[in-house]
Amino acid sequence: MANEQSLRTATFPSGIASVGLGKVERQVPVGEPPPLAPNSELAVIGKSAPRQDGRAKVTGAARFTADVFLPGMLYARVLRSPLPHARVRSIDISAASRHPGVRAIVPIASPDDPHRATLRYVGEPVVAVAAASMAAAEEALRLVRVDYQSLPFVVELDYARAQSAPPVYVSTEEAPGGHPSGWPAATNLPLNGNVRGPAISRRGDVTQGFKDATIVVEGEYRTQVQTHCCLEPHGIVADWRADGLTVYMSTQYTTGVRHELAEEFGLPLNRVRVVVEAMGGGFGSKSALGNYGRIAVELSRRAQAPVRLVLDRQEEQMDSGNRPGTWQRLRIGAKRDGTLTAISLLSYGTAGIALGAGVGFNAEALYACPNFDGAQHDVFIDAGPGCAMRAPGNTPGAFGLEQAIDELAERLDIDPLTLRDRIDPSPVRREERRIGAERVGWQRRHKPGADAGPIKRGLGVAQSLWMANVQLDSSCEVRLMRDGSVEVLSSVQDIGTGTGTVMAQTVAEVFGLRAENITVRIGDTEFPPGPPSYGSRATASITPPARTAAWHVLQLLLREVALALNAAPEDLIARDGRILIRDDPSRGMPFADAAARLRTDRISAVASRSDDYAGFLRRMGDAALAHQALGGVQFAEVAVDTETGIVRVERVVAVQDCGRPMNPRQIESQVHGGILMGLSYALFEERILDQHTGRMVNPDLEHYKLAGPRETPAIDLVILENYQGNSATDAYGIAEPANIATAPAIANAVYNAIGVRLRSLPMTPAAILGALGKIPQRS
Ligand code: MOS
Numbered sequence: 001m002a003n004e005q006s007l008r009t010a011t012f013p014s015g016i017a018s019v020g021l022g023k024v025e026r027q028v029p030v031g032e033p034p035p036l037a038p039n040s041e042l043a044v045i046g047k048s049a050p051r052q053d054g055r056a057k058v059t060g061a062a063r064f065t066a067d068v069f070l071p072g073m074l075y076a077r078v079l080r081s082p083l084p085h086a087r088v089r090s091i092d093i094s095a096a097s098r099h100p101g102v103r104a105i106v107p108i109a110s111p112d113d114p115h116r117a118t119l120r121y122v123g124e125p126v127v128a129v130a131a132a133s134m135a136a137a138e139e140a141l142r143l144v145r146v147d148y149q150s151l152p153f154v155v156e157l158d159y160a161r162a163q164s165a166p167p168v169y170v171s172t173e174e175a176p177g178g179h180p181s182g183w184p185a186a187t188n189l190p191l192n193g194n195v196r197g198p199a200i201s202r203r204g205d206v207t208q209g210f211k212d213a214t215i216v217v218e219g220e221y222r223t224q225v226q227t228h229c230c231l232e233p234h235g236i237v238a239d240w241r242a243d244g245l246t247v248y249m250s251t252q253y254t255t256g257v258r259h260e261l262a263e264e265f266g267l268p269l270n271r272v273r274v275v276v277e278a279m280g281g282g283f284g285s286k287s288a289l290g291n292y293g294r295i296a297v298e299l300s301r302r303a304q305a306p307v308r309l310v311l312d313r314q315e316e317q318m319d320s321g322n323r324p325g326t327w328q329r330l331r332i333g334a335k336r337d338g339t340l341t342a343i344s345l346l347s348y349g350t351a352g353i354a355l356g357a358g359v360g361f362n363a364e365a366l367y368a369c370p371n372f373d374g375a376q377h378d379v380f381i382d383a384g385p386g387c388a389m390r391a392p393g394n395t396p397g398a399f400g401l402e403q404a405i406d407e408l409a410e411r412l413d414i415d416p417l418t419l420r421d422r423i424d425p426s427p428v429r430r431e432e433r434r435i436g437a438e439r440v441g442w443q444r445r446h447k448p449g450a451d452a453g454p455i456k457r458g459l460g461v462a463q464s465l466w467m468a469n470v471q472l473d474s475s476c477e478v479r480l481m482r483d484g485s486v487e488v489l490s491s492v493q494d495i496g497t498g499t500g501t502v503m504a505q506t507v508a509e510v511f512g513l514r515a516e517n518i519t520v521r522i523g524d525t526e527f528p529p530g531p532p533s534y535g536s537r538a539t540a541s542i543t544p545p546a547r548t549a550a551w552h553v554l555q556l557l558l559r560e561v562a563l564a565l566n567a568a569p570e571d572l573i574a575r576d577g578r579i580l581i582r583d584d585p586s587r588g589m590p591f592a593d594a595a596a597r598l599r600t601d602r603i604s605a606v607a608s609r610s611d612d613y614a615g616f617l618r619r620m621g622d623a624a625l626a627h628q629a630l631g632g633v634q635f636a637e638v639a640v641d642t643e644t645g646i647v648r649v650e651r652v653v654a655v656q657d658c659g660r661p662m663n664p665r666q667i668e669s670q671v672h673g674g675i676l677m678g679l680s681y682a683l684f685e686e687r688i689l690d691q692h693t694g695r696m697v698n699p700d701l702e703h704y705k706l707a708g709p710r711e712t713p714a715i716d717l718v719i720l721e722n723y724q725g726n727s728a729t730d731a732y733g734i735a736e737p738a739n740i741a742t743a744p745a746i747a748n749a750v751y752n753a754i755g756v757r758l759r760s761l762p763m764t765p766a767a768i769l770g771a772l773g774k775i776p777q778r779s
Pocket of ligand 1: 252282284534
């Protein structure tokens with residue numbers, strides 16, 4: 001704990017580089033490296049470095065979980081419920097068990113166990129089998145006989161809210177008590193029919209606030225269920241042996257999965273190892289062990305052989321998580337000059353049979369408003385469990401809030417950027433709006449629906465708020481070998497974002513080496529425990545201990561060579577591949593020569609993430625936290641064809657902040673991904689459930705439409721350098737912030753183009769034509 005350690009005062013660069021840097025003093029635990037200079041003075045950090053695993057990925061050499069083949073490995077398949085709500089009367093696995101290829105078979109549902117007798121969504125696991133081949137596994141599942149008693153079901157949010165709707169859970173005891181991914185959700189709240197909640201959040205007096213308002217805008221917004229569509233499916237190879245369990249798994253959190261496995265299977269932590277090499281995305285859906293992970297381990301335990309379970313695309317779509325659908329009602333009161341007097345938010349969302357369908361905290365925290373009242377509800381339906389997905393809550397929430405703010409600006413006849421300058425206390429977003437407006441040519445923006453022809457263009461803006469998350473339980477080891485080669489080790493995984501490359505840059509900067517000189521060993525719980533890759537926290541959590549560990553190793557090295565250079569260790573620096581005397585850089589020696597003087601073949605240091613120097617833990621729960629969080633402003637330029645209803649997003653200008661930017665090329669890659677995911681959410685993606693069968697009618701990537709190259713806009717990114725003096729690197733994440741503002745920016749641009757506001761996602765051609773009164777509106 002920081003406040004139990006001895007502290008020293010240190011001075012850090014502070015502020016936004018494009019505005020001008022100042023200094024800030026922090027109390028820093030002894031043992032942390034000296035403050036890091038701004039990026040302009042650094043050699044490796046803040047410069048674009050190519051992804052260390054890039055070549056392996058594009059040549060197919062990278063090893064994903066589905067590429068893991070172990071001797072004697074078995075293949076698992078899962079029989080899944082064909083019905084959205086059913087009681088299992090009986091399961092007969094006798095014929096399947098006699099199949100010659102079968103090595104283990106596990107009923108997951110059970111007629112005899114009240115907790116396992118009811119199935120609640122199409123695709124829910126019923127029986128799992130491990131066999132010598134995929135074909136044998138599938139044949140065996142066809143021999144399983146299940147007698148289902150079909151029960152009334154509900155797969156639609158509005159209907160599920162009605163008192164007359166069939167209950168998904170018949171009692172509070174049955175309903176889930178927490179969110180499977182660990183994402184904070186309405187737990188231990190009353191259950192009324194299918195409605196759980198509300199989760200209440202309040203400040204001030206909204207009744208008085210609305211009385212004080214000159215103008216009140218009110219709107220209802222709807223967002224659809226989006227599925228994660230990770231390029232790499234969920235997969236695991238579980239290898240249960242007498243001396244311990246090893247799992248190879250596509251996971252966002254090796255350390256977390258290790259804990260889950262130890263607890264669920266009664267193993268000590270030192271007998272559980274979790275390994276992941278390359279990954280093709282997770283977006284929140286690979287945060288935990290999951291039902292498929294549990295199944296593979298149990299099959300391996302019973303078969304006494306390695307078992308591989310990789311989900312197919314249909315299983316991905318039905319049972320690997322999704323972004324909950326929402327209904328939101330927002331009321332915002334303001335004075336004539338735009339000053340907000342009250343915000344109220346009512347939401348009902350559905351994460352299927354799970355919790356976690358809140359719409360986040362934009363409405364509560366993005367703008368200065370003394371009076372707020374939020375009531376958020378989870379509604380159960382008979383559909384696969386939702387889970388965290390890229391900026392969970394805030395992405396659907398921003399779709400409502402940022403349109404409401406746009407509407408308020410229009411009603412007040414104030415430019416949307418001017419209004420935000422008045423009500424948004426963040427100096428970071430203020431600068432982002434200024435830069436973005438200039439880039440996109442905001443002054444060209446016309447009145448809504450002003451273009452004469454059938455193709456109407458529009459400009460829109462929206463902004464985002466996300467937490468500057470940090471995992472304090474994050475460690476890293478740095479090793480220096482006698483030949484001058486360097487390794488950095490942590491269990492942290494690289495889910496495709498470039499975490500390993502950023503760690504290499506961080507360590508290289510300390511030693512005066514280049515990122516490609518550093519060997520990164522990650523994604524294995526044999527190494528010091530690293531953070532999860534969720535909540536945009538990996539970079540913020542692991543780069544400070546990486547720098548700290550490297551800095552300690554450097555101090556050991558400098559002590560070894562000081563005598564040879566006839567200097568004090570504190571007068572030596574590492575730069576350009578050499579150890580130099582600070583005040584006389586002509587004197588020094590190559591880094592490798594210095595390493596050759598080590599008395600042991602290898603030296604190393606382990607460091608852990610200290611608390612943010614400004615006190616992250618102390619800020620938690622403080623409303624001021626929101627204004628020290630991560631921002632981002634996006635502008636969209638669209639062309640709407642009012643004859644076909646097709647929306648083309650021509651350009652997105654994004655101005656984003658993530659503390660100290662570590663690797664601009666990788667940040668750009670993250671922001672492109674965030675914008676494409678947001679555009680795809682805005683215009684195309686939607687899980688469609690058949691109300692008569694409960695089945696997903698588009699459980700693939702053909703009828704579940706994702707944005708493709710033809711729909712990809714020009715993306716123009718400006719990265720703000722925003723120093724806060726918070727850690728040894730002062731870096732934060734970017735993955736989630738980049739996804740929040742896109743859909744509302746597009747929606748506001750569509751409004752500016754056609755003069756009609758769409759309050760429901762996705763904005764398909766039919767929805768556009770319906771809004772224009774050219775075809776009947778979808779109900
Ligand atoms: Mo993210 S939804 O925290 O992977």
